[in-house]
Amino acid sequence: MATFVQIVEAGSLSAAAGRLDVSLTAxxxxxxxxxxxxxxxxxxxxxxxxxxxxxxxxxxERCRRLLAEVEEAETFLSARQAKPAGKLAVTAPVMFGRLHVGPVVTGFLAAYPEIRADLILLDRVVDLLDEGIDVAIRIGQLPESSLVAIPLGATRRIVCASPEYLHRHGIPAIPADLVGHRCVRFTGVTPGAEWEFGGKSGTVRVAVADTLATNQVDAALDACRQGLGCGCFLAYQARDLVASGQLTRILADFEPAPVPVNLAYPHSRLLSSRVRAFVDWAVPRLRAALAED
Structure with missing residues (x-):
């Protein structure tokens, strides 16, 4: 079974032989x-x-799952007993990583001084196996894959604008009112021209006219703070500006269902002691951080 899986993953019998360090005949x-x-x-x-x-x-597919379970079962005790050391690669969305994951990683490294970490903050989904990533924080629905996902909580899509903008242009009462407003679009949350809302009658999509579209959340937040228009963000992204009164949350009754946040790692990869230690360290702390949002 292991040889068969290697043949499929390697793409040829000869490549599988090289991976397994055996002869092609074998x-x-x-x-x-x-x-x-x-x-x-x-x-x-x-x-x-x-x-x-x-x-x-x-x-x-059945072999790959079964072999991963066997590997995990065989290494469970030894991995927990081994002293965590070596290099750990973690990826997360930029702002979530800066606000929440960075402090968690810093605390983890202080507790485990023999571990080195690469913290890679990107507002795009990376292939963990192809890019050598051990752990990822993913915001959004996860497609079916070979990843193990541990739920951390959820965050909401919110719409907000500066008090000055709302004073000048009025407060939208329903999502359709946004058609008459200037909007700032952060493409990491709303890649298209439509914003999604919820309600008693189900999902509602509103086509907005963006005055500014940017792939940088800080630029979008700053534009809203300065009164350029209404913006759609994830709650944690705008939390501090809303809390300080620089932005006002609007259309709260029409917010769509919360967006799940997961910690994920490859199922097929041997779970090393450093990855297991980081998962055990990060999960409760990130859950607490999301609960505050």
Whole structure:
């Protein structure tokens, strides 16, 4: 099973042999024996490529999950007993990382001085395996994947504007009123021209005319603070400005369902002692931070 999974992930029998540090003949023999034992063909092979059969595709997904569980079971005790050390790579959205993840990582490194960390803050989704990331903080619905996700809480999409802007232009009473307002669009939260709202009748989408669109949340927040227009943000992004009175939250009765926040790590990767230690350290602290928002 392990050889079969390596063949599929590597893309060829010879590449799998290199990963496993065995001969190509041994890989061919293992695959043939597996197909003979199962009584089905798992791969269609030519001189240039391999392709999974329908049976092979389903068997591959089951094998990958099963092998990951076996690996986790075999290493559970030893990983917890090992002294955490080495390099840890963590990624998070820029502002959430600056406000919440950065302090958590700093405290973790103080508690585990033999660990070094790379904190990578990006407002885009990265492939953890391809980019060598151990742990990610993800905001939004997670697609089906090989990631293990631990719920941390949720945050809301809110609309806000400066008191001065609302004094000049009036306070929108319902989402449709935004059509007559100037809007600042942070593309990390609202990539399209429509803003989504909830309500008794279900989801409502309003097309807004953006005076400013930017991929930088700080620039969008500052524009709203200076009275340029109404902006749509995640609650934690605007929290401090709302708390200080520089921005006013509007249309609160029409906010859509909360956006989930998860800590995620690759299921297929051996969970090292440093990753396990960080997960145990970060989860309760990030949950507490989100509860305050």
């Amino acid at each position: 890989v061919v023999r293992s695959l043939a024996g597996l197909e003979r034992a199962l009584g089905v063909r798992l791969l269609n092979r030519t001189t240039r490529r391999i392709a999974l059969t329908d049976e092979g595709r389903e068997y591959f």
